[in-house]
Amino acid sequence: MTKYIYMDNAATTPVKKEVFDEMLPFFSEQYGNPSSVYSLANASKMAVEKARERVAIAIGADKKEIFFTAGGSESDNWAIKGIAYSQKKKGNHIITTKIEHHGILHTCQYLEKQGFEVTYLDVDEDGIVDLEQLRASIKDTTILISIMFANNEIGTIQPIKEIGKIAKENDVLFHTDAVQAMGHVKIDVNDLNIDLLSMSAHKIYGPKGVGALYIRRGVKIDPLISGGAQERNKRAGTENVPGIVGLGKAVEIAYENMEDSNKKLINLRDSLIKKIEDNIDYIRLNGHRTERLPGNVNFSFEFIEGESLLLSLDMVGIAASSGSACTSGSLDPSHVLLSIGLPHEIAHGSLRLSLGDFNTEDEIDYVVDKLVTIVDRLRQMSPLYDRIKGEN
Numbered sequence: 001m002t003k004y005i006y007m008d009n010a011a012t013t014p015v016k017k018e019v020f021d022e023m024l025p026f027f028s029e030q031y032g033n034p035s036s037v038y039s040l041a042n043a044s045k046m047a048v049e050k051a052r053e054r055v056a057i058a059i060g061a062d063k064k065e066i067f068f069t070a071g072g073s074e075s076d077n078w079a080i081k082g083i084a085y086s087q088k089k090k091g092n093h094i095i096t097t098k099i100e101h102h103g104i105l106h107t108c109q110y111l112e113k114q115g116f117e118v119t120y121l122d123v124d125e126d127g128i129v130d131l132e133q134l135r136a137s138i139k140d141t142t143i144l145i146s147i148m149f150a151n152n153e154i155g156t157i158q159p160i161k162e163i164g165k166i167a168k169e170n171d172v173l174f175h176t177d178a179v180q181a182m183g184h185v186k187i188d189v190n191d192l193n194i195d196l197l198s199m200s201a202h203k204i205y206g207p208k209g210v211g212a213l214y215i216r217r218g219v220k221i222d223p224l225i226s227g228g229a230q231e232r233n234k235r236a237g238t239e240n241v242p243g244i245v246g247l248g249k250a251v252e253i254a255y256e257n258m259e260d261s262n263k264k265l266i267n268l269r270d271s272l273i274k275k276i277e278d279n280i281d282y283i284r285l286n287g288h289r290t291e292r293l294p295g296n297v298n299f300s301f302e303f304i305e306g307e308s309l310l311l312s313l314d315m316v317g318i319a320a321s322s323g324s325a326c327t328s329g330s331l332d333p334s335h336v337l338l339s340i341g342l343p344h345e346i347a348h349g350s351l352r353l354s355l356g357d358f359n360t361e362d363e364i365d366y367v368v369d370k371l372v373t374i375v376d377r378l379r380q381m382s383p384l385y386d387r388i389k390g391e392n
């Protein structure tokens, strides 16, 4: 194997050097506990507060509204459970969508078992949520709307401003999982009427196991992790100082470079989409063509198993995904692909290539070249494909 091409940036990204360099001192030199009073602790405490400020600035929030967590999943769990438990006197109804990350979906299913009622909104064939259905679903008992900013599998970006407006008009709290949108979309929590927002460092060239939840001032929320008084009594546990420093730096870089990075990614993405469409037949691009994350490419290939495709790509040094990383290993097709109306057999033949800052046009050509050969070879083994070819 001569080269390795990583096109699974929606699953995780490498830590950028500038991020790593800022984190490094906080392992062995500046190891103080931010809660301690002696001077060694000061550097840690200041670094955590600097990161908080960087994150706040990126989304138009106040630093007192940023709470560090152990990643996107914890932020999602906290937003949903924390609001549900703290508002249950007001109501027990939550609205979300069928295409959320499992961090949201499984949390909602857990709450359903405890007597909460959850509405899972449909999406259209491009993955856009139905705003009329959203309006119609709101009732007196609705306490929370949770709709992801951008989808991790098909890249579709939701009309978040309209959703925020609907939530506000109806006096319902609005949470958004912005893990995939961070660094690719301008986010101003006030302009968009967002009350809670989840983010994660490792999807934007920061370290794994650290994230944040933005909680609008005045929003009452139960803690998810009880214990010490860290994070203004809302999230216990000694702070992951290097991780938090990494998150802050990653967020800062992502927003400083956003325009250039998006421009480059959109060029690569559209080139990859065009080359696949020009060279392979019986395919379908999943997700919205324009309201789409700059780095997301997702295709279904008829007469092919996604898993075989992934293994064949891996053998020629290409890392991709057939859905979300969490679902590989399970035989059920992705809930997102089923929700946009794909039949099971088509959903099974899907491939996500998610581009990042380190991909190049040469890599696009290499991947298309390999993909054409692999798809052709896999289809030769399909009796159904044989028959269709015979008919044409």
Ligand SMILES: *Cc1c(COP(=O)(O)O)cnc(C)c1O
Binding pocket: 010, 011, 070, 071, 072, 073, 074, 076, 101, 103, 148, 150, 151, 152, 177, 178, 179, 180, 200, 201, 202, 203, 209, 210, 211
């Ligand atoms: C990756 C991801 C998460 C989970 O984040 P972790 O930091 O890996 O826990 C949640 N939501 C979306 C949309 C994601 O892509």
